[in-house]
Amino acid sequence: MSVSLAVTGLVKRFGGLLATDDLSFRIDPGESVGLIGPNGAGKTTVFSQIMGEHRQTSGTIGLDGEEISGLSTSARIRRGVCRTYQVPRPFPDLTVAENVRVGQMPDSIWEMITRSGDRQREVELALSVGFAKGDLDRKPSELSMGNLRKLEMARTLATEPRLMLLDEVFAGLTAAEISVIAELVQSLRADGMTFLIVSHDLKALEPLIDRAIAIDRGAKVAEGPYLDVIKNPRVRASYLGTS
């Protein structure tokens, strides 16, 4: 079920600002990689280019060896990439179950109308991220930040991704909520899911990843085993804002 991602020479300019600066990296099937860097380093922008929400200025994005830069976001999602957002984006008037249902829908109006979808799978997905049965009919406005992140995970999982891009999954969570999400990631890894994870909470991130990539001002500053990367003087300097 896994997938490889190869990013080469990625450049993104927002006017005069270089948000991604000749960035290259690859992730092998089943690998879990951490993407770290200070605020404004360009982590989220990398995600939005992989998803096709922002078109890169130049460079290529390959999925399983195939260039996906020309594809729409929905087509990329059908290929098995999906992301979560730093600020969760639920559908406010839909219940937890219905939110997951949207992620599960086929991208075909005809099928949406004629087939009613797999309700059991929908419930399974919601329960697998740690919701209780009683939560299924609740609206996002009643949910804690932790539950909103779980909902985001469940809706993302419903698209049946093979590569998940997680943006700040731990932000705003209690210690207990962090461990729920961490366990979920671990069990998905055990099933062979490929991950690219952004997190400012390095302590929570460390056990979830095989290695790390550090970026600053859009450019890669270090890559390798987590401990080596965070000990790298350039990485330390970038976090202190003195590079």
Place this chain on the structure above:
Amino acid sequence: MRLRWHHLALWAALVLGMLLLPYLVGNGTLRTMIFANYLAIFAISWDVLSGRTGYVSFGHPFLIGIGAYTTAILTKRFDVPVEISIPLAVVATMVGGLIVLLPALRIKGSYFALVTLAFMELMYQLVQVIRPDLTGGTRGMSGLPTLTRGAVNGFYLSTALMLAIAISMWLLMRTRLGIALAAIGMNEESVRGSGLSVTRLKTFAFITSAFIAGLGGAFYIHYLGSIAPRALFDINFLFTIIVAALIGGAGTVVGPLIGAFFLTFLLEFLRPYLPGAERYFVYGGMALLIYMYQPKGIIALFEAGLGRLGRSR
């Protein structure tokens, strides 16, 4: 899609009630009901687009006008039979729906509403300036073929059309498609992030809305037997459609239906007391009150009432 017996029972009761109505009320009331039926069709059409996807259309008279003018011109000027002119009118309106879709691919919110308002204005000017020999210019057209004779038949035809549209939209919106369209209104980015083609869904909503508007516009004009641009491309007409959907309950099918009947009868009731445009002032105020008290509309008030009944049993 799950159907519950009480839903079916309510629809059956509505159908039965409408069938029996001509035996219970006079022709005057029936004529009012006919207007309510057409207003319900227009409000349902508006809601499929604006109530669901959040793209608020101020240009629905533009769509209704395309349907109405197409069949009016074809029947009056070219002697095309209505069996052909009405389907052609519906197709023309669907093309019009695609035109309204174009700005929606780029802009949202009040900008979109303003652009659609411009469509309505533009249409009003066009029918007066371009080929008035065909459109009848400022005065419009009269002596169009009518489909029925008498209030009872007009009532049955409009009711059949309205119920067919309402029930099929109700069924359609209960499928996953209804949720997907509503999700666009809540967060378009997240719909895209769930792997769905937002553009395709929006196109479907616009075309479906236009289909209903065209059908309603064409039948309406063949009920009236005349077409008057000033009444059709009128801001009061536009607001009546929107207010019907809003006070009934936007984002539902039954809401706009209830809202249309409520508004039509409210305006009718006020007519003897306030013959002029002041009526619109009063109904605007009432609409505002209902809307402030329950933004989800009359249907939410009903549901709350039914819920209370259910609990007290």
